[in-house]
Amino acid sequence: MLKILKGGLQTSVQDLGRTGFQKYGVIASGVMDPFAHRLANLIVGNDERFATLEISLVGPKIQFTEDTLIALCGGDLSPKMDGTAIKMWRMLVMKKDSILTFGEPRIGARCYLAVAGGIKVAELMGSRSTYLRAGIGGFQGRSLAKGDEIHSDEMTPLQVKALKRNSESEFDWLIPPVRYFEEPIIRIIKGKQFDLFNDSSKEQIFTEAFTVSGNSDRMGYRLEGPNLALEKPTELISEAVAFGSVQVPSDGNPIILMADRQTTGGYPKIGQVASVDLPLIAQLKQGQGLRFKEISLVDAQQRLIEQEQHIREIKASIQLKQEEWK
Amino acid sequence: MKASFSPLGDQAIAVELGNKIDEETEKQVRKLSVLLESRQPEWLIEVIPAFTTVSVFYDPCVATYDVVKMEMKELLEQLGEDLPIQSRTIEIPVCYGGEFGPDLEFVAQHNNLTAREVIEIHTSGDYSVHMIGFAPGFPFIGGMSEKIAAPRRDSPRLRIPERTVGIAGNQTGAYPIETPGGWQLIGRTPIRLFRPEDDIPSLLQAGDRIIFKEISERAYYEWEEEQNAENT
Numbered sequence: 001m002l003k004i005l006k007g008g009l010q011t012s013v014q015d016l017g018r019t020g021f022q023k024y025g026v027i028a029s030g031v032m033d034p035f036a037h038r039l040a041n042l043i044v045g046n047d048e049r050f051a052t053l054e055i056s057l058v059g060p061k062i063q064f065t066e067d068t069l070i071a072l073c074g075g076d077l078s079p080k081m082d083g084t085a086i087k088m089w090r091m092l093v094m095k096k097d098s099i100l101t102f103g104e105p106r107i108g109a110r111c112y113l114a115v116a117g118g119i120k121v122a123e124l125m126g127s128r129s130t131y132l133r134a135g136i137g138g139f140q141g142r143s144l145a146k147g148d149e150i151h152s153d154e155m156t157p158l159q160v161k162a163l164k165r166n167s168e169s170e171f172d173w174l175i176p177p178v179r180y181f182e183e184p185i186i187r188i189i190k191g192k193q194f195d196l197f198n199d200s201s202k203e204q205i206f207t208e209a210f211t212v213s214g215n216s217d218r219m220g221y222r223l224e225g226p227n228l229a230l231e232k233p234t235e236l237i238s239e240a241v242a243f244g245s246v247q248v249p250s251d252g253n254p255i256i257l258m259a260d261r262q263t264t265g266g267y268p269k270i271g272q273v274a275s276v277d278l279p280l281i282a283q284l285k286q287g288q289g290l291r292f293k294e295i296s297l298v299d300a301q302q303r304l305i306e307q308e309q310h311i312r313e314i315k316a317s318i319q320l321k322q323e324e325w326k
Numbered sequence: 327m328k329a330s331f332s333p334l335g336d337q338a339i340a341v342e343l344g345n346k347i348d349e350e351t352e353k354q355v356r357k358l359s360v361l362l363e364s365r366q367p368e369w370l371i372e373v374i375p376a377f378t379t380v381s382v383f384y385d386p387c388v389a390t391y392d393v394v395k396m397e398m399k400e401l402l403e404q405l406g407e408d409l410p411i412q413s414r415t416i417e418i419p420v421c422y423g424g425e426f427g428p429d430l431e432f433v434a435q436h437n438n439l440t441a442r443e444v445i446e447i448h449t450s451g452d453y454s455v456h457m458i459g460f461a462p463g464f465p466f467i468g469g470m471s472e473k474i475a476a477p478r479r480d481s482p483r484l485r486i487p488e489r490t491v492g493i494a495g496n497q498t499g500a501y502p503i504e505t506p507g508g509w510q511l512i513g514r515t516p517i518r519l520f521r522p523e524d525d526i527p528s529l530l531q532a533g534d535r536i537i538f539k540e541i542s543e544r545a546y547y548e549w550e551e552e553q554n555a556e557n558t
Contacts, residue, residue: 192332239378262461263374298391
């Protein structure tokens with residue numbers, strides 16, 4: 001069991017999100033950085049679809065009431081076990097009664113905590129993700145707070161063996177960490193309404209830098225930078241949006257839609273972030289900058305397929321390591 | 327039939343079936359959505375119908391954009407008139423005015439009508455649900471009379487209680503969950519529109535016909551009480 005001694009800024013139960021319910025207006029939710037989430041699960045020997053804790057900027061304080069395996073992937077929020085700094089991107093043994101804390105956010109904004117067996121909460125509409133706005137799903141539909149008691153599901157026999165076998169708190173292998181950048185270059189595919197924008201906007205989107213504004217959250221990242229505008233005011237008919245849609249409201253400041261985006265929107269979309277670059281945005285903090293670069297649809301899909309192959313390779317090498325646990 | 331395709335990023339395709347909100351386009355949107363969901367191509371993840379578009383989320387590791395587009399074109403050719411589309415009619419009871427509908431008077435004055443006339447016009451419209459979006463179970467309903475159209479509030483309310491029925495422009499709808507919003511509020515329904523525990527979490531679906539029916543405050547509370555009892 002995980003006893004929450006402090007909730008942190010926003011710590012919520014998330015998985016890969018809800019699919020199939022957007023036509024009913026139900027937002028997808030799910031992790032902001034799917035790559036880090038999937039790796040954290042794989043490292044501890046979980047299915048990548050299991051629920052993890054998404055920890056944002058100011059981490060929680062958690063006491064573990066029994067021995068278990070954990071992994072932390074994503075943004076580096078200076079994790080500590082009983083006061084000693086611990087490493088990320090590898091499997092760790094959490095001993096009974098030890099306490100996990102976090103410190104300064106060093107690089108990145110969101111850290112994923114995977115626990116052997118996965119975070120155990122009831123599924124709602126096929127997912128364990130917290131739908132914060134509707135107050136449902138995950139753990140009581142909300143972020144974690146002091147006093148909450150979170151359970152993990154049963155470990156596999158292999159995970160139990162791994163736990164018994166290791167007296168050290170750190171396993172000696174790690175997954176190459178993802179590099180997050182101070183001012184990333186985000187690749188975008190031109191949006192459906194790209195051609196409705198005026199010439200300077202069409203140019204500035206790819207040449208100027210943008211800054212993440214304070215009004216950024218799981219729903220969307222609001223950006224500040226050059227003012228983008230349509231060639232002539234056009235009233236659009238609402239249609240579906242996606243994770244990474246870059247839409248521009250009439251104030252001219254683009255918004256990148258993230259995990260908790262609404263299902264439909266009526267603002268013009270100047271672009272769409274390539275799926276492989278979504279983690280880079282999810283890990284940005286307020287005040288950080290970013291630049292956009294064009295990518296073709298074919299290239300974006302190719303990169304995504306390569307990323308999936310990469311994950312499969314990591315999975316295979318983890319499985320090799322797991323042989324040693326037997 | 328005429329349709330244009332465009333990528334919605336690298337994991338979805340938007341199919342546009344018309345460029346204005348009308349019955350014919352709406353019918354095509356529904357037919358395509360139903361056909362896709364019954365065929366379940368292996369690349370399909372989910373379908374989001376809207377006013378004039380059907381957005382289809384797919385797995386690019388199974389099929390690339392060009393393949394999905396080609397298969398969608400083939401599907402479109404099969405959208406004959408014979409594809410049966412069932413239409414449900416759903417009655418939504420509304421208690422108008424008072425604390426449930428604080429803007430009923432404003433809507434009346436704005437249109438030089440009495441509150442009673444607004445209610446009569448609102449309950450006699452021929453409504454259909456164009457799409458569900460914005461919030462879980464939130465219906466965009468067409469078919470409201472221009473006679474009771476009203477502008478959005480200058481500054482949106484921070485909290486609108488769930489199940490409140492409102493008017494914005496010539497649209498009407500109801501807020502399924504508590505949310506901020508700028509619509510003019512004319513009443514409230516005791517019926518839950520968002521039902522997360524059900525297999526289909528939204529009472530309303532695109533294509534449904536709607537009838538608004540006036541109920542008394544007493545009937546409203548009885549209904550609400552009954553519903554709460556069922557849920558505990």
